[in-house]
Amino acid sequence: MIRLVDSSLRDGMHSVRHSFSPEQVALVAAGLDRAGVDAIEVSHGDGVGGSSIQYGKAAFSDEALIEAAASVVQRAQIAALLLPGIGTLTRLQAAQRLGASVARVATHCTEADIAEQHIGWAAEHGMRAIGFLMMSHMIEPAELAVQARLMESYGASVVYIVDSAGAMVPRTAAERVRALRDGLDGATEVGFHAHNNLGCGVGNALAAADAGATWLDGSLRGLGAGAGNAQLEVLAAALERSGHATGVELFPLMDVAEDVVASLMERPQIIDRTALSLGYAGVYSSFLLHAERAAAKFGVEPRAVLMELGRRRIVGGQEDMIIDAAAQLAADSHPAPTGSSGSA
Structure with missing residues (x-):
């Protein structure tokens, strides 16, 4: 049974x-x-x-x-x-x-x-x-x-x-x-x-x-x-x-x-690219909405955030790292300008 x-x-x-x-x-x-x-x-x-x-x-x-x-x-x-x-x-x-x-x-x-x-x-x-x-x-x-x-x-x-x-x-x-x-x-x-x-x-x-x-x-x-x-x-x-x-x-x-x-239900349970990325990256399922919000805040793709979390092997209880990953991806895609390289 x-x-x-x-x-x-x-x-x-x-x-x-x-x-x-x-x-x-x-x-x-x-x-x-x-x-x-x-x-x-x-x-x-x-x-x-x-x-x-x-x-x-x-x-x-x-x-x-x-x-x-x-x-x-x-x-x-x-x-x-x-x-x-x-x-x-x-x-x-x-x-x-x-x-x-x-x-x-x-x-x-x-x-x-x-x-x-x-x-x-x-x-x-x-x-x-x-x-x-x-x-x-x-x-x-x-x-x-x-x-x-x-x-x-x-x-x-x-x-x-x-x-x-x-x-x-x-x-x-x-x-x-x-x-x-x-x-x-x-x-x-x-x-x-x-x-x-x-x-x-x-x-x-x-x-x-x-x-x-x-x-x-x-x-x-x-x-x-x-x-x-x-x-x-x-x-x-x-x-x-x-x-x-x-x-x-x-x-x-x-x-x-x-x-x-x-x-x-607020929305149907579907396997869109973000949800699929969760499984593919091996990331905690409850991270989905958190990752979508962080991605929107920093102007990056949710899928990229999830793949980065998977690379870092982030697990439940480390939700604060979702923000960190999104911020780092945004910084990597828009690096701060470097100072002048001319001599004094």
Whole structure:
């Protein structure tokens, strides 16, 4: 059985500038619950506590949004994402009090050790603790498995491969799932979170399922950072056709995508040259809007900014470097005039 997790109300926040209201969250969550989705992730796009000048100010608090979602679901679990250094245990405790029963603790793929406190607390206090290894394309499968074992040792019952940049293809996604499946205890499940910047979101999730992943993320209409996430309603249909049971009712899922989420989107989730550049450069998907704004400010091309960020191997949490890269590109294209070379 594949468990489907919806990220429309967390990753999708990046696409709407973190503006969803409690009423909108409740409407989407109720529809997902009716369709039988296992878990619904709710928070700022960068997790609980992410509302800030650096990551983007949210229109409403994480707590208000989590409470709104929890108030309307009958079957689905509410999940909260936390990035150590952005979110705190206090925020996670508040999320649990308001109805979140799943804690997804996310770190860069080489920094699992910073999640020990948060995963441990969640596991000890009755939440399902899930480890999230972001930007998983940046290290080899064997190295990723080492990091996954750390999260498992802290109490994670599921460890995710997170293709934050949408840089993977089905082969590389499957290789990483197999490495975790072989390296973790048999009772620990493997998850996969796909972005669609190379157009491989659903294909990567299917490859992950075939390789042994039992938790898969998606979002309605693909709503998410960059070119969006694996489109949940499409993924559900493709999994069914591939012989993977999900327990999700497809038509109600399609209806909430079409009748509710489509009207909330600021723009369609498409793979334009900027989004494609994210995946090609291996850059964090949530950098898209930040890069577009920085490029406009300094009069450079967003694609050039993203390629420079990829060259520098900039990762989530280093959003300030987007401005630096754009400014440097502008300076390089318009060098300051040199002084006179004549002798005195």
